[in-house]
Amino acid sequence: MRTPLGPVPHRAVPSVARGPHVLHITQPVEGGVARLVTDLAAAQLAAGLRVTVACPAGGTLTNALRAAGCSVLPWEATRAPGPRLPGEVRRLARLVRDVRPDVVHAHSAKAGLAARLAVRGRLPTVFQPHAWSFEAVDGVMAGAALRWERFGARWSSRVLCVSEAERRTGEQHGITARWQVVPNGVDTRRFRPEGDSVLRSGAGPLVVCVGRLCRQKGQDVLLQAWPAVVRQMPGARLVLVGEGPDADRLRAGAPASVEFAGPARDAAPWYRAADVVVLPSRWEGMALVPLEAMACARPVLVTDVDGARESLPPGHLPYCLVPPERPEALAWALTALLRRAPLRAALGAQGRAHVLAAHDVRHTTDAVIGVYRELLGVAVRPLVVPNQSRESITT
Structure with a gap:
């Protein structure tokens, strides 16, 4: 089978009974990306998928993932590209061979760089920029980052943007990709008006x-x-x-x-x-x-x-x-x-x-699983999500 962005190798269809195996790869390990990966991994586990996350130690991500019951594998990697990149790519390629996932989902610029170099289109690969790398730097570095994003898109089965504006920015900078837009979501049961609040000192705003x-x-x-x-x-x-x-x-x-x-x-x-x-x-x-x-x-x-x-x-x-x-x-x-x-x-x-x-995270999860389903050509079995009124994530 061939897509506009290059060949996709034949793969055995994942067993519906066991659920497809997703390997998330992320660097950074704190902030918004870490929260999104944690929420997404937990919801995918609840929906019956097998989920593994590869990430560096440190930050808040590893502990949060393990608390959610997710398998976490260490991947040593710096936050920005540098002389250690070839070794990071080799380690990641070995990890992918050992895990044998059905789909790879790379988050943010550094993980997206290393993952696509390691996999090179041999597995269905979703790249999620979480803001473009070329916006974070200036001058020569910005040019290099943009050239890579244009080139690396050929090894992305989908480039998953969190907003239409992010997608338009990519297109306007000459990135040709198979785009999908899935807006960010948050856990509306955790983030709600009721609950603990920081004690305020002083009467001012x-x-x-x-x-x-x-x-x-x-x-x-x-x-x-x-x-x-x-x-x-x-x-x-x-x-x-x-x-x-x-x-x-x-x-x-x-x-x-x-x-x-x-x-x-x-x-x-x-x-x-x-x-x-x-x-x-x-x-x-x-x-x-x-x-x-x-x-x-x-x-x-x-x-x-x-x-x-x-x-x-x-x-x-x-x-x-x-x-x-x-x-x-x-x-x-x-x-x-x-x-x-x-x-x-x-x-x-x-x-x-x-x-x-x-922007409920359950909507986001539904949509992302839908992307995996399309890439793999299988249905993910519905599963009742705990602590919800008989709601299920069905794809």
């Missing part, structure tokens, strides 16, 4: 930003905007939840009204405590933080990057979307939200309803 402390997430832009917010809203506090390579630089010179809370195993209590959740990213595919916050019925303020418009209910756009890298626009919009409690309540309620309808 609380703004929370959850994310890896790095250039992508734009906390530096938020800190530039923050003094203007405090001038208009004395007593306002900003909490940055997360850790990352920019932590020391961001802490240097931050005013007393800014708290660095470090990484949180569960961000839901922070969302519930917030008056507004803000994520001033420079680029994304579709960020999980706004979806998680809306699932907790909290208003969000995000930058107009890939996936942002698609993740928000239509009525949110005038209040909750600002241009990236514009601290003055961010300060104005944040102040406007903090001044209007009834608007925040309405936005929070609308956001919760929107996530339930369009």
Whole structure:
């Protein structure tokens, strides 16, 4: 059989009774990608698939996966490409031969690079960028990353984007692929308005930003905007939840009204405590933080990057979307939200309803399993998912 992107070798059809075997390969091992892989793996196990995840040690991913009952195999790999890449690819190729999966699902740029080099189209391979690699770098590195993405697409049975905007960005940069768009989803039973909340100190409004402390997430832009917010809203506090390579630089010179809370195993209590959740990213595919916050019925303020418009209910756009890298626009919009409690309540309620309808992780799981089913040409047996009212994931 031949596809427009190259030959697909003949494979024995996986047994429906035992369920197809999915090998997820991921690097990074923290943040939104780790949460998505954990949720997806747990839901796929509940749907009757066999699931193995290969990832580096560290971060939050390994413990979360094992707690969900998922098989985890160590794959030593750095976060960015470098001189260790050939060894990483060889180790991954051996791991794939040992695991003998029916389908490989590679998450993010580094795992997508190594997995496609290791497999080279010999197995059905799904690549999920979670934001494009060429957006994360500049100059010569950006050109090299783009050339690879154009070339590597031939070894992707599907390129799975989390938003139409992410897909359009790929197409506009000359990537020819067999595209599939499956919007991100979150666990709406875990992220909900009811539950534990962080104890608040002080009577002023609380703004929370959850994310890896790095250039992508734009906390530096938020800190530039923050003094203007405090001038208009004395007593306002900003909490940055997360850790990352920019932590020391961001802490240097931050005013007393800014708290660095470090990484949180569960961000839901922070969302519930917030008056507004803000994520001033420079680029994304579709960020999980706004979806998680809306699932907790909290208003969000995000930058107009890939996936942002698609993740928000239509009525949110005038209040909750600002241009990236514009601290003055961010300060104005944040102040406007903090001044209007009834608007925040309405936005929070609308956001919760929107996530339930369009971004529940069970919808995401259904769609991703549908991609596997199409690639393998088999049906995945329905299985009743625990703790749900006789709902089943059926493909």
